[in-house]
Amino acid sequence: MIHDPERGPLVKQAFEMYGTGLHTKRKVLVTINAAGLRTVKGKPLTDQAIDSMLRNPVYAGWLQVKGWGERQRGDFEPLVSQDVFDRVQAILSGKRVSVMPRLRSHPDFPLRHFVKCGCCGRPLTASWAKGRTKRHGYYRCQNRECPGVHVRKENLERGFVELLERMQPKPGYLKLFSEIVLDVWKEKQAQNVMLTTSLKHHIEDLNRRKEQLEDSFIYEKAIDRETYQRQLDKLNEQIVLAEMQERDAKLEGYDVEGVLNFADHVILNAARLWTEFSSDQKQRLQKVLFPQGVTFADGIYKTTETCLIFKLLQESKGEKSGLVPPPGIELGSAV
Ligand SMILES: [Zn+2]
Structure with missing residues (x-):
């Protein structure tokens, strides 16, 4: 191919x-x-x-x-x-976070399988139910025996938007955070330039040794074939390794300021963006912001693990975080 x-x-x-x-x-x-x-x-x-x-x-x-x-x-x-x-x-191999929408996702219920039942821990499912005059969407616990969650679609989704609104940091904190990231980035980049240069020299040196090895085998006949092959394999291996390290050290292709500006925009507008996004995009955004999902019980959202930036910004506000989940959002009547 x-x-x-x-x-x-x-x-x-x-x-x-x-x-x-x-x-x-x-x-x-x-x-x-x-x-x-x-x-x-x-x-x-x-x-x-x-x-x-x-x-x-x-x-x-x-x-x-x-x-x-x-x-x-x-x-x-x-x-x-x-x-x-x-x-x-x-x-x-699952070593890198991906934000794919679920395979069998339902466009009407973006929070399905993402929000977990606070009673039994299973992900919520959702469906439409026919009422007397019109049909209503419901999210409910997968476990039919569990009395945990049975809530109107509008209520669960509005609560989620309110949760995002509450988590949005003040622009001032975010600006400070961006500046710190940029500073650390520049320092790291300077280190990487040095590392890249030294790796480049190392690769050149290895290639020179390869040429010398070929000379002594082909022209000077100073070594036998077996020795030549063994040395050649060794050098090739070292070259591959050094090239890999060099690739890893290259970061300059990144427009980190552009990325930070975009991240600022997303974080400051998470609630509005989520509302406006398509169902697939909603699922991606919520997975980025809450890698472990969120839990819902008694009309309240409980977040466990949020995305790193939200966590850092929450802590910098001086609120006690640690193991205590941030206070949830009260929803009116659940059903
Ligand atoms: Zn349940």
Whole structure:
């Protein structure tokens, strides 16, 4: 697929789409199948095929030697960058947070499966129920035996917006926070420039030694083939390692001020944005802000783990946080 002018770009698109962490594997599959990606046999990709495709290091330019368990750089142009490939692997293995909407999400109930029942801890489910005159949406505990939660859609969602409003920090705190982040960032960047330079020298040095090794094997005949191969493997390994470290140290491509401004905007407007967003976007935003979800009981939201920035800003307001959850929001009559 690498040298295939039609399939190559679609494979690349699949990696980049999944690497954002915004889409499920299934969504990527549907998208690239619709765009025309086919297997060698001319069939649309299956769930299994896309999974093994996203895990295959050949697309990042690596050759896996069968039975060796080792990989080597191939002498062809990789289809996806190492950076994108690594990100995809981190998402696949769950090491990186992704904010995909749920597979079977219902557009009418963005909080379904996200809010947990405060009584038994299970995620809430939701559905429409027919009343005498019109139908009403309800969120309720999955466990039919549990008396925990049975609440009107409007009430649960309004309560969530109020929770977001309460959590929004004062602009002044946020500004201070951004300045601190920027300061730390600049310092880190300066360190990374130094590290990158020294790694570059190290790589150059290793490449020089490789040339010397080749000279002494080919021209001077000073070493035998076995020694040459052993030394060459060792040097290649060191070069790959140093190149990886160099990639990790490169941060300058980031527009950190732009990112911070955007984060400020989202955090200061979380409640309004959530209200205006589509159902998929709502699910992404709430997952970013509350990675562990929220709990609802007795008409009150209880947050356990919020996103790091909210936590830091709450603490900087001088409120006691720690293990005590912030006071919840009272909702009128629950049902
Ligand atoms: Zn329950």
